[in-house]
Amino acid sequence: MRRPPIGRLVALFAALALAFGAITVRLAVLQVSQAGAYQTLALDQRLQTVSLPAWRGQIVDRSGEPLAITLPARDVYADPRYVIDPWGTAVEVSSVLGTPVRELLPKLRADATFVYLARQVDLWTAERVERLGLPGIGFLPTTWRSYPAGTLGSQVLGFVGVDGVGLAGLELEHQSLLAGHPGERTQELGRDGQPIVGGIDGERPPASGSDLVTTIDREFQFQVQAALEEAVEANDAAGGTVIVMDPRTGDVYAMASYPWFDPNDFVNAKPSTMRNRAVTDVFEPGSVNKVITAAAVVEERALPLHRRLSVAWKMSVGEFTIHDAHRHPVQPMTLGDIVAQSSNIGAVLVARRLGEVRMAAYLSEFGLGRTTGIGFPGESPGLMLPLYLWSDTSLATMAYGQGIAVTPLQMISVYSTIANDGVSVQPRLVRGHVDEGGTFHAAPAPVTRRVVSADTARMVTRMLAYAVKAGTGTAAQIPGYDVAGKTGTARIPRATGGYYTDQAIAAFIGFLPASDPTVVIAAILDRPVTVYGGVAAAPLFQDVARYAIERLSIAPGRPLRPPPHALPAR
């Protein structure tokens, strides 16, 4: 019998043992010492974290009516590599989206892996595209900002870009409040992209943005815009601005500048229409600025109220000659007459009694030369020369509102101060916000500051009421109500120096009822063919004031005694 080949068997056994031993060692290394690292790698492969976009908060009017709302939408994209028939696909997609075929075709033929065909498409339209079942066409979830009232308050609201970020207006100013905080969802996914049952599935929910509650009254805003558009067309003006506010709280009920734009289609809007001119643009106020001159004179007792000054039609100031709007003989005028008849010469005479220092101080006290703090992007502080740069004509020109530039908001704030018994209240556009849980958080109370005494404010109010009753503002009268206000016809400066002779800014700013003001209105028209504030802007004020009476249920108030005056009423 042959002996078994023991040696070979042992050798074979040793080789196998070595091999299995190596495998065992490797197994131990993989499963024991490197187990943690491989587990982490494997988990990383399976785990997918997606950002959950936060829902942008609404913007609502003071009554809670939505002015801006976010809706779900979809972006439609194409992967040209998988588009089988670019022409046919373009035709079918165009029939649903409305985008011309000539715009879609190059994208579908592009040498790319991802091209947008349409952004922020509403869900129903996206579903119609999806039902076409076209290869290479895909969809991404997104949102779409809608402004249901169209052009209403567009310059105040602003608009939002395709990525959901505010780009102008309140949308920009309160971006962080409206945007909220995105969340994230982490899931374990299998090879086919489906969630693994029982696997990791964690979510940090997004925090929706807060809803912004504005001071705007939707109905009031509409009426203001309708009246402004009508006035611009009737006076063949280049544009106009109207602001309505509550002098006691600083709430802005309406703010509009014509022409405006539709924020639902801001891409195609003219950039000039997007500016909120009430806050960002400046103009030389003209005679509406005389209210500051009058208030300073009364407060400083620079001129007894019964004192009559001899006021000529024109006078020389430095190397210039200034004159009143209409030729007249030398007339005795009190301060009340100067305001009522809007005499430039009279304003210069009383301003000289004040002096430059006090005049500059009161201009500053009434807020000119600095922003109001309303909380709006791009607010202009206006243009006011510092005292040390005043020339020998500065006092005179500023007394009747030239040589200084203000925003409409600054001017209405001046009248609001007078209407509020001499206390300035910071204007505001936001009442507060409603958080995700539905709790309303009021905005901080507006800053208030006494500018002139209550007695001064009431005396100036009497002068302004007399200006409407018997002066240049008779076109602003409303039967049954005492309206206090001032006209303004401000020349427009040329870029090359001097002023245009045939163009002006027509303004009327006032409040009612004079004895207990509830609302202040600024009506400003840019270059109306009718030129004068009393002719072009006062009727616009009247229209808006009539609606204010109805909307706010304003009672007539007590009649006011006229101020000391020398001239007979018109």
Next chain:
Amino acid sequence: MSQPARALRAPEPSARPEPAVTPRPRPVPARPRAVALQRRRRHVGFLILFSVIVGSAVLGLAALYALLAQSSFRVDDLQQRIEALSRENLELTRWQASLSAPGRIAAWARSHGMRLPDDIRFLHVPAAGSAAPAGDADHPHARSAP
């Protein structure tokens, strides 16, 4: 020449030593068939019990996972319904806002021949104790201005 064999002496019966007593091995009782059967039965019983327990556990785990899967599908379905209802709510809100937009209502009113009156007057019902008509400065009850 061989020697004559020594005659073997027959052992004397009385002097014959006692043979050594070899301990008799204990008899191995023949295993009865019944005991073997019983033991086999116990093994089988244990196996059956074990199979039942393990099988139940496996079935229970499978059922639990099936339940989890079903619940997760239901949760997913409910979440989708919530999202759909939220979307619908938003869309209805937008629709309501656009329907109630003042511009739309004004345009509708104009298209149906309605217009605002040219002259609007306000009548105020005086509060109790006040008899002054609106804006009547000459009325004896009107208080003088500040």
